[in-house]
Amino acid sequence: MTTAFLFDLDGTLVDSVYQHVRAWHLALRDEGIDLSVWRIHRKIGMSGGLFTNQLLRELGREVDLETIDRLRLRHAEHYLSLSHEVRPLPGSVELLQTLSALDLPWAIGTSGRLVTAEPNVRSLGLEPDAIALVTRDQVQYAKPDPDLFVEAARRVDATTVGSYVIGDSIWDMLAAARCGALGIGLLSGGYGREELERAGALRVYDDPGDMLGHLDEIAPRTRD
Numbered sequence: 106m107t108t109a110f111l112f113d114l115d116g117t118l119v120d121s122v123y124q125h126v127r128a129w130h131l132a133l134r135d136e137g138i139d140l141s142v143w144r145i146h147r148k149i150g151m152s153g154g155l156f157t158n159q160l161l162r163e164l165g166r167e168v169d170l171e172t173i174d175r176l177r178l179r180h181a182e183h184y185l186s187l188s189h190e191v192r193p194l195p196g197s198v199e200l201l202q203t204l205s206a207l208d209l210p211w212a213i214g215t216s217g218r219l220v221t222a223e224p225n226v227r228s229l230g231l232e233p234d235a236i237a238l239v240t241r242d243q244v245q246y247a248k249p250d251p252d253l254f255v256e257a258a259r260r261v262d263a264t265t266v267g268s269y270v271i272g273d274s275i276w277d278m279l280a281a282a283r284c285g286a287l288g289i290g291l292l293s294g295g296y297g298r299e300e301l302e303r304a305g306a307l308r309v310y311d312d313p314g315d316m317l318g319h320l321d322e323i324a325p326r327t328r329d
Contacts, residue, residue: 108325109263110204111254111286113150113272114215116294118197118313119225122273124187125149125180125217129156132179136172140164146295150216150248150274181220188224194293196314198229203317209324210261212237214253216276237261248276251284258286269323271316278304289323291316 116122129145140160148156157176161168204211215222219233219240226233237260244252251265258265270281273294281288282305290301293312301309308323310316 107210107261107263107268109258109261109268110209110211111257111265111268111270112211112213113270113274113277114213114222114225115149115217116194116273117271117277117291118194118201118213119191119228120194120293121188121191121225122146122149122294124184124191125221128180128183128187129176131183132176133160135179136176138164138166149294150272150276155247177218181218184221185224188221191225191228193229194291194312194314196312196317200313200317200320201229201231203320204324207324210237210263212239212257212261214239214257216241216247216253218242248274249279249283251280251286254280254286255284275300275304278306281305287323289316 112118115125126142126145126149130142133140144160144163148159157168157173201211213236217240219242222240223233226238237257239253239257241247244256246252254270255265258268265284265286268286269289270277270286271289271291272278273291274296278288278290278301288306290306290309291312292298292309298309310319
């Protein structure tokens with residue numbers, strides 16, 4: 106059985122969580138909705154539709170599909186204006202290079218749509234068309250449903266059972282559990298160790314560089 110490494114993108118490989126938080130904050134404000142930043146951060150990693158539904162439900166406000174679509178588009182516009190600030194997280198480029206050198210398959214599954222994922226992937230020195238990349242546009246449901254990671258595993262000829270889902274949020278860990286994968290949590294997106302462990306993380310590391318330093322704990326042996 107092939108073991109694949111299935112990565113989230115924002116807060117896992119690139120340092121972009123707070124740009125997304127800021128972009129959603131601005132998009133909501135454009136609609137006349139004033140929401141505390143910490144409430145937005147707690148939902149980062151979900152699909153845009155589920156994200157806005159949950160946030161607005163907390164406010165006791167009804168939301169229609171037109172508003173959700175408008176918020177999603179405004180978020181993308183604001184995020185793209187901030188995306189030049191995004192950098193790879195420490196060790197992320199080296200981690201992916203090491204997995205490739207060890208012939209261990211990896212893929213990326215992100216709740217972001219392609220329009221916002223593209224600049225993030227390119228910040229890693231990668232071309233979106235040259236890697237196994239699954240975005241929200243390509244699956245029926247995003248996290249905490251497991252569709253993104255199921256499709257990501259399929260694209261590298263693996264299954265989620267016995268593979269790893271690496272992410273920075275509880276939504277990644279819940280998605281991992283729902284598809285039989287092992288969850289690896291990273292602290293680089295702002296969630297705490299205990300939160301990630303309660304959501305099912307098998308191991309928790311500081312960031313991709315820390316995971317790389319402990320890769321022998323989880324990587325299957327490919328050589329004697």
